[in-house]
Amino acid sequence: MPEQPRIIDCHTHLMWYPDHLSEQYAEEALAAKLVKLKRSGGLAYSANLDKHVYDAKPDDHWRVSRDVHKVVVFGLQAKASGMWVPNEVIAEYAAAHPEKIEGWASVDPTQPDCREQLDHCVKTLKLKGLKLGPVYQHFDPQDRSHWPLFRKCQQYGLPIMWHQGTTFPTAARLKWGLPLQLEDVAMDFPDLKMIIAHLGHPWETDVMVLIRKCPNVYTDISAVHYRPWRYWQALVTAMEYGVEHKILPGSDFPSGTMDNIVSGLRNVNRVVEGTALPKIPAEVQDMILYENWKAFFPQWA
Numbered sequence: 001m002p003e004q005p006r007i008i009d010c011h012t013h014l015m016w017y018p019d020h021l022s023e024q025y026a027e028e029a030l031a032a033k034l035v036k037l038k039r040s041g042g043l044a045y046s047a048n049l050d051k052h053v054y055d056a057k058p059d060d061h062w063r064v065s066r067d068v069h070k071v072v073v074f075g076l077q078a079k080a081s082g083m084w085v086p087n088e089v090i091a092e093y094a095a096a097h098p099e100k101i102e103g104w105a106s107v108d109p110t111q112p113d114c115r116e117q118l119d120h121c122v123k124t125l126k127l128k129g130l131k132l133g134p135v136y137q138h139f140d141p142q143d144r145s146h147w148p149l150f151r152k153c154q155q156y157g158l159p160i161m162w163h164q165g166t167t168f169p170t171a172a173r174l175k176w177g178l179p180l181q182l183e184d185v186a187m188d189f190p191d192l193k194m195i196i197a198h199l200g201h202p203w204e205t206d207v208m209v210l211i212r213k214c215p216n217v218y219t220d221i222s223a224v225h226y227r228p229w230r231y232w233q234a235l236v237t238a239m240e241y242g243v244e245h246k247i248l249p250g251s252d253f254p255s256g257t258m259d260n261i262v263s264g265l266r267n268v269n270r271v272v273e274g275t276a277l278p279k280i281p282a283e284v285q286d287m288i289l290y291e292n293w294k295a296f297f298p299q300w301a
């Protein structure tokens, strides 16, 4: 039997209500989830939904990671949006499963001690990357006052996962969510490896042109299959700009699982079935799931 191709998950969360999420955040997350379910015809399931809808505890995370080769996990620290997952939670879980789980830090750049926190995360907690979300954290990624933080990441060799795209909480500041706002960071820190989450939705085209010109900037397909029309267009755009090799597999667990992500990608052409519109070939789907990650995470190949 040929060996099963290996898949990784570059984007997962640990968090739970009420320890890490404010009342308002949890309420709005529930409302957003209900909209998603209504659209997909899965409303019956809503009977069990409450503000714990996005709870992701270590046991849940471990269960869905069973068939995945390696998994990146992080929390998010965003004071302005009511999210605060201690980095210790991530470190403890990652340390319990070093063969599979890689923990990344999150620090809030609006907090004056964010660089000391990052030092602590690297030196003491042994975390291996950084998650940032300017829309949640209310900072301008083009503001040079954050350059020392990015310089530290480059020096430590820490990749950054950016939530650079839209989101649902009323507290978010979408003006800091535009993917092109990462161009200056990428140009001033050419050795810094970065991933733009969720194909930068709904600015997927901006992501494709940015990753074409920035060698160390990649993107992930987490949480985009719920919007099949955008997803298909984004992948056609990626192929037209020749960047399909820079798209990584991620689930955004608990919002999705790797099983959802694989079936979402395998069904990406359904929305244009029976038309003459271009299709995303199976070989490109295979690359996204099983090959591209080896360039970003060579240590796992």
Ligand SMILES: [Zn+2]
Pocket (backbone or CB within 6 Å): 011, 013, 197, 252
């Ligand atoms: Zn996420």
